[in-house]
Amino acid sequence: MKLLTHNMLKSHVKGVKDGYPLRLSASKVELKEVTFNADFVVRMLDRIVWPVLRQTAIEIGQGDNLPTDIPADAATNEEFLRAMHHVLLEVLVLEGELECPETGRKFPIKKGIPNMLLDEDEV
Amino acid sequence: YNLLIPPAMRIMCLSSSENEWRHLNNAVVLTASAGLFVTPRWGYALQTPFLLASTRHSDAELSGIAQRCVGMAYMGELIAQGENWEMLVEVALRDRVTDELPSGRFKFEIMSYNKKLVKARKMHIFETMAPLAIPGAVDLHDPEIRYLAVEDYGRKHMSAPDAPHRVFWVRQIATGRRDLMRAFDLKTRNMIGNTSMDPELAFFMANMVQAQPGTLAYDPFCGTASLLVPVAYFGGMTMGSDIAFQVVHGVGKTSRQGTGSKTRGPKENILANYEQYELLDKFGDVLVADAANPSFRQDILFDMIVADPPYGIREPARRIGAKDSRPVPEEFRDNRFPRSKQYGLGAVFTDLISFGAHRLVLGGRLAFWMPEALAEEFVVPAHRCFEVKAACQQILNRKLARRLVVMAKVAEPDASEPEAVGLNAEWGVRHHVFV
Numbered sequence: 380m381k382l383l384t385h386n387m388l389k390s391h392v393k394g395v396k397d398g399y400p401l402r403l404s405a406s407k408v409e410l411k412e413v414t415f416n417a418d419f420v421v422r423m424l425d426r427i428v429w430p431v432l433r434q435t436a437i438e439i440g441q442g443d444n445l446p447t448d449i450p451a452d453a454a455t456n457e458e459f460l461r462a463m464h465h466v467l468l469e470v471l472v473l474e475g476e477l478e479c480p481e482t483g484r485k486f487p488i489k490k491g492i493p494n495m496l497l498d499e500d501e502v
Numbered sequence: 503y504n505l506l507i508p509p510a511m512r513i514m515c516l517s518s519s520e521n522e523w524r525h526l527n528n529a530v531v532l533t534a535s536a537g538l539f540v541t542p543r544w545g546y547a548l549q550t551p552f553l554l555a556s557t558r559h560s561d562a563e564l565s566g567i568a569q570r571c572v573g574m575a576y577m578g579e580l581i582a583q584g585e586n587w588e589m590l591v592e593v594a595l596r597d598r599v600t601d602e603l604p605s606g607r608f609k610f611e612i613m614s615y616n617k618k619l620v621k622a623r624k625m626h627i628f629e630t631m632a633p634l635a636i637p638g639a640v641d642l643h644d645p646e647i648r649y650l651a652v653e654d655y656g657r658k659h660m661s662a663p664d665a666p667h668r669v670f671w672v673r674q675i676a677t678g679r680r681d682l683m684r685a686f687d688l689k690t691r692n693m694i695g696n697t698s699m700d701p702e703l704a705f706f707m708a709n710m711v712q713a714q715p716g717t718l719a720y721d722p723f724c725g726t727a728s729l730l731v732p733v734a735y736f737g738g739m740t741m742g743s744d745i746a747f748q749v750v751h752g753v754g755k756t757s758r759q760g761t762g763s764k765t766r767g768p769k770e771n772i773l774a775n776y777e778q779y780e781l782l783d784k785f786g787d788v789l790v791a792d793a794a795n796p797s798f799r800q801d802i803l804f805d806m807i808v809a810d811p812p813y814g815i816r817e818p819a820r821r822i823g824a825k826d827s828r829p830v831p832e833e834f835r836d837n838r839f840p841r842s843k844q845y846g847l848g849a850v851f852t853d854l855i856s857f858g859a860h861r862l863v864l865g866g867r868l869a870f871w872m873p874e875a876l877a878e879e880f881v882v883p884a885h886r887c888f889e890v891k892a893a894c895q896q897i898l899n900r901k902l903a904r905r906l907v908v909m910a911k912v913a914e915p916d917a918s919e920p921e922a923v924g925l926n927a928e929w930g931v932r933h934h935v936f937v
Contacts, residue, residue, distance in 0.1 A: 384741065384787040389799040399799050414783045418716030419739055426718075426803050492750055494790040495743070495797040499824040499841040502795055 380475075380493050382441075383423070383467040386432050388493065390479030390486075392501045398479055400431040401486070405439050405475035413468040420460045423467065424453055436466040513564070514672050515553040516576040516615075518680050520657060524573025526894060527706040528553055528678075531570045534712055549657055551615060552670075554580065565676040570736065572705040574678025578650060581671045587630040587651075590669055594634055603673070607641035610649045617655040617662040627651050631671075648674040685779075686731065692774040693766070695749055695757050697817050698728040699810055703896075703906070707808050708732035710892065710908045711867035717805035718786070720861075722793040722854065725749055727772045729808040734776065734784035738806065742772070743791035745820055747839065750790045794821035794845055794853060796861075803863050809870040811850045813904075814932045821845035847873070848929035851883055855923045859887040859915045866911045867891075874903040875934035883923040887913045901934050 390398030429449050436442030444462055453459055477486040477493060484501070487494050515532070517524045532555055557564065568577045581599050584590030594600070610631075612624050631651065638647065650673075653666035686701035688694050699707075707729055713719060715737030721730050724742025726749060734740045748754030752771025755764060776785040791797050793811070812819040820842040830838075851872060858868040868888065874880045874895065882893045888909035897903045 381787055383739075384789070387741075387798050387802045388789075389797060391795055391797045416715065416783075419718075422716050422718070422805075490751065492788060492790060494747070496745070496747075496790055496792055496840050497795065497822055498830045498835065498838075499822055500829045502792075502822050 380472045380488050380491055381468055382432060382435055382470055382472075383427075384493070385435055385472075385477070386427050386467075388477065388495065390477075390481065390484060391495075392479055392482050392484050392497060395479060395481050398481060400428070400435070400480065401477040402480060403435050403438065403472065403475060403477055405472045405488075407472070407474035408439055408441075409471045409473055410441075410469055411471055413464070415461060415464050417457070417460050417464075420464045420467065421454050423463075424449060427463075427467070432463075432466060436470065439470065439472070441466055441470045510556050510558055512580040513555050513557055513675065514578055514580040514652075514670055515555065515571075515574055515678075516652075517551040517553060518573050518575045518678065520549055520551050521573070523703070523706065523894065523896070525551075525553060526892075527573045527709055528571050530706075530892075531567055531709050532557075534709070550654070551575075552654060561675050568676035568678055570709055571678040572680065572682050572702055572709075575680060576650075576674070576678065577676045578672035578674045581649075581673055583668060583670045585668055586665065587627055587669055590671060591630055591633060594671070600634055600636060603637055604647060605637040606646035607644065608636060608638050608647040608649060609640065609642055609645035610636075610651070612651045612653075614653040614666070615655055616658055616660070617653070617666075619653070627653075650674060682735075686735075688728075692778050693726050693752060693770040693772060694728070695726040697810065697812070698726050698757075701728070701732065704729050705732040705735075707869045707906065708736050708738075710906070711806035711808055711869045713738040713806060718803075719806045719808065720804045721808050722791075722796070722857065723809050723811045724772075724788060725810075727775060727788065729810060731775060731779060731781065733806070733808065734781040735779065737784065739784055739786045741786040741788075741804075743789040743793070745790070745792050745822070745842070747790050750788050792822045793857075794823075794849070796857060798861065800860065802861060803866075804861055805863055805866050807854075807858050807862060807866075807868045807870075809854055809868075811847075811854065811870065813873040814844075814847060814930060815873070815902075815935055819845040819847060819850055846927045846930065848925040848927040852923050852925050852927070855883055855885050855888065855909070856915075858909070859885055859911065862911045864911055864914065867908065868911070869906065869908045872905050872907055873931040874905050875931040876901055876903055877934055880905060881924055882907060883925055885909075885923045887911055887915050902931060 433442055433445045450456055450459055472488055473491045475488045515528055517528055582590050582594040612627055652670040654668050655662040655666050688698055713733040713736040717738040719733045719738040719740050721742045724744050727742050730740040730742050744750050752766050756766045772788050776782050822840045823843045824841040882890055889912045891908040891910055894906045895903050
């Protein structure tokens with residue numbers, strides 16, 4: 380699972396108000412190079428919740444050079460875009476868990492694939 | 503300032519067959535590029551492989567467009583046309599069309615549709631065309647310009663008339679991408695499922711949702727990602743999810759026959775498909791998730807959504823839930839599959855369209871397949887946030903067809919308005935098939 384995906388997912392257990400962000404605990408992380416695509420990263424600037432992306436990246440040891448806020452010139456700032464590209468697409472969580480911030484319900488990540496299925500009494 | 507606009511150029515595209523779908527897709531790709539006007543309309547039975555259009559695009563731009571046309575054999579500038587070669591030459595001389603032609607080393611070829619030409623016929627064409635003084639010198643081995651004299655003998659499987667219906671003189675701009683059909687053939691794909699989409703139709707969908715670099719696409723019923731692979735090929739970042747754990751993880755019973763194994767092998771997984779086509783850069787993620795209960799935050803935006811939901815015929819439509827929702831004892835929560843119940847077809851499509859209304863960018867596209875019982879009148883779902891662009895029919899058998907519905911998001915949803923799409927939750931086609 381990429382941090383791009385983590386940024387988009389929430390808990391949808393019945394009764395949960397916000398369910399976002401999911402707390403990520405990663406027991407196995409892999410880095411894999413992805414060709415830099417500035418267009419894509421620029422398009423994601425206003426779709427990503429930056430504080431969540433940054434915080435999650437820091438928690439798994441990949442957020443060293445990320446600024447607190449998206450810089451004003453982000454769309455043309457290649458250094459920033461490359462840093463964002465790295466945390467969005469090149470950090471793969473292979474094993475771990477996503478935890479609902481409200482209910483504590485855990486969604487397992489196995490072989491890089493999160494399982495977001497609820498039990499039938501949770502929908 | 504009008505002088506800055508390049509003059510319109512007439513082009514001729516040769517679809518790879520008379521197949522309506524191929525025509526349609528070529529027309530979609532062409533019209534999707536601004537400045538092009540294409541004659542055929544949706545659902546139009548053309549019964550000819552020739553598609554004429556007018557454009558202000560340059561050769562280089564048109565070559566780029568042709569790169570997306572999986573149903574196109576050839577694209578060229580239409581220099582002249584006529585009922586026969588004598589008439590064509592007369593018109594070409596009168597209008598002095600050769601004055602406008604580029605100068606360079608050229609090659610002149612002859613092509614016919616629905617008839618194999620004998621040598622004498624070819625010689626006749628060459629001789630008739632001879633009075634046209636084409637600028638430049640002939641070079642058969644390394645031409646800079648390729649001209650084509652095309653004879654149209656009408657529809658395939660009909661006996662060809664003695665004389666062609668019409669003739670074209672064309673300068674080649676680009677060839678289409680029939681080669682992709684071989685490259686993405688399901689027979690050689692690492693992982694397939696029972697309902698993997700035919701690559702040609704999957705490429706059509708990727709065109710209809712305007713997949714391109716920089717975009718983010720999602721398929722909530724991704725299966726083996728057969729709809730997402732062409733989107734990725736056109737440069738979109740792809741996300742997929744499916745309720746079927748075994749498919750998403752590439753385990754369990756294989757759909758591949760003749761390998762001597764009943765279970766999926768180490769290369770039979772979604773990631774291996776992306777790897778096979780060198781598309782790993784466009785693999786966003788796949789999730790095990792229930793389309794009936796989306797686990798994306800409310801405000802996430804996709805550029806396009808593609809889907810081929812299960813129709814309840816070859817694959818069951820399921821959602822998590824149970825009639826008697828007993829609490830699950832905590833000690834059993836891990837290592838169990840949740841119980842699922844039937845996901846009514848009407849609800850499947852209502853949920854899908856509603857999801858698209860909320861999770862697509864304005865202008866974003868939603869394309870999905872819907873089954874159609876031929877005994878019933880087909881109702882195209884309608885939603886106030888969407889404009890229906892197409893509902894193309896593909897006949898599957900005597901009782902059943904399916905429609906590729908393409909919608910563009912034209913308005914943001916408003917909480918105060920109901921999200922009806924005109925489908926009854928109980929609607930389905932299964933009872934027409936299994937009578």
